[in-house]
Amino acid sequence: MPPSTPPALPLVSSLVRHYEELVDYLRRRFRSPALAREVVHDVCVNLLERPAVNDARQPLALLRRIAHDAAVDRCRAEDLRRHWVEPRAELPESACDRPGPAQHAQGQQALQRLTASIERMPCRRRQVFILHKIHEVPQADVARRMGIGLKAVERHLRLAVADCRLHGGQ
Missing domain, CATH: 1.10.10.10 (Winged helix-like DNA-binding domain superfamily/Winged helix DNA-binding domain)
Structure with missing residues (x-):
């Protein structure tokens, strides 16, 4: 008996038909060809893993909205990551501001003078x-x-x- 095939997924088939159009739409909106391809690919994977509503009246419009929202989420996540990760690179090498033995001795000498x-x-x-x-x-x-x-x-x-x-x- 042949393995059962999943029912046709209208949104996925619409995404495959309009793949380049969706990529171009996101590229124009976000000015990043790499981001556009990654987001459309992720949308495709998400639709395959969790099929969405199959009775969409305008599948291309729905796909544009889904892709746009996914791109916005990715940009926000990247901004948040940059906000927390990049300033951490500017931290001093030592985690403690206490002076070392040499600095302590110099301070004692300066205080005595x-x-x-x-x-x-x-x-x-x-x-x-x-x-x-x-x-x-x-x-x-x-x-x-x-x-x-x-x-x-x-x-x-x-x-x-x-x-x-x-x-x-x-």
């Missing part, structure tokens, strides 16, 4: 620098607390920063 530089400053300059830069006290409040003018605070800060750059190694 900065501390020594601050300790060498004249008393008033050191006080102004610590209040403003470390304790984040506004310059006007530093001037009021220390009983000096705002211009004096600015001058002490300018000289303190220059000292730190000169002696702190920055």
